Amino acid sequence: MKYIIISSIMAISSIILFFALNKFKKTRIILISLIWASVCTFTVADYFFEKPLIIIVGDDKETVRVQTTYVEKGAKAEYHFQDVSQDIVKEGEVDTSVIGKYEIKYSITKDKKTAEKTRTVEVIDDVEPVITLKGEENVIASSLELYTEPGYEAIDNYDKELTDRVTTELVPEKENIYNKVYTVTDSSGNKASVIRKVEIKDIVPPIVSLNGTGVENVYQGGEYNDSWATASDDLDGDVSETITTSGNVDTSKVRNI
Ligand SMILES: [Ca+2]
Numbered sequence: 001m002k003y004i005i006i007s008s009i010m011a012i013s014s015i016i017l018f019f020a021l022n023k024f025k026k027t028r029i030i031l032i033s034l035i036w037a038s039v040c041t042f043t044v045a046d047y048f049f050e051k052p053l054i055i056i057v058g059d060d061k062e063t064v065r066v067q068t069t070y071v072e073k074g075a076k077a078e079y080h081f082q083d084v085s086q087d088i089v090k091e092g093e094v095d096t097s098v099i100g101k102y103e104i105k106y107s108i109t110k111d112k113k114t115a116e117k118t119r120t121v122e123v124i125d126d127v128e129p130v131i132t133l134k135g136e137e138n139v140i141a142s143s144l145e146l147y148t149e150p151g152y153e154a155i156d157n158y159d160k161e162l163t164d165r166v167t168t169e170l171v172p173e174k175e176n177i178y179n180k181v182y183t184v185t186d187s188s189g190n191k192a193s194v195i196r197k198v199e200i201k202d203i204v205p206p207i208v209s210l211n212g213t214g215v216e217n218v219y220q221g222g223e224y225n226d227s228w229a230t231a232s233d234d235l236d237g238d239v240s241e242t243i244t245t246s247g248n249v250d251t252s253k254v255r256n257i
Pocket residue numbers: 125126127128129156157158159186188190
């Protein structure tokens with residue numbers, strides 16, 4: 001093809017020169033001869049030396065998301081103004097289940113002249129993992145020390161189980177309010193984060209425990225010692241000394257209190 005273009009340019013240039021010098025007949029004959037000689041030479045050269053032309057349909061470099069379908073667009077080929085696409089030999093496949101770079105080579109041979117072109121297809125994972133929080137997204141704890149993690153799990157479309165790679169950070173938002181940030185990154189660098197809000201607030205009452213069975217016998221006229229109960233709090237620990245009682249025990253009479 002390029003030889004035909006060159007010969008066409010030479011022919012046009014020669015015609016222009018021909019008219020510019022038309023006063024000289026001998027010169028005109030020489031120029032006409034040169035024109036035809038050039039056209040013939042380059043046309044023949046084009047036929048014998050021009051390789052088939054391969055045109056990749058789509059982009060030479062393509063990107064496809066892992067675990068999706070890659071659609072091969074193929075290539076076209078021309079040779080001496082003829083469509084010879086059906087003679088293209090394709091080598092290489094794209095496995096979209098595995099991230100990486102793949103090459104698809106297109107080649108064609110005509111009259112012992114070979115042309116090749118290559119398409120690069122990169123299978124990538126651009127999907128971030130998903131972190132799922134167990135329990136409530138907003139929790140209340142008596143203190144940070146008494147906060148019990150409800151749990152979480154992280155799953156990625158490509159790496160699958162990533163729970164063990166989750167990192168956490170407790171970030172204060174304001175007084176007694178914290179954001180617990182869970183973060184995980186997959187092997188392709190896709191990062192995901194979720195937040196659980198933790199409020200520090202003492203909402204759990206102490207627990208009063210009776211020593212014994214809850215039924216105490218005191219001999220009539222004996223001394224009643226009211227020390228048969230203890231109290232504990234999740235935050236304050238032993239708060240037995242704060243126990244107050246109501247009612248009186250009159251040991252001079254026999255009765256149930
Ligand atoms: Ca991923």
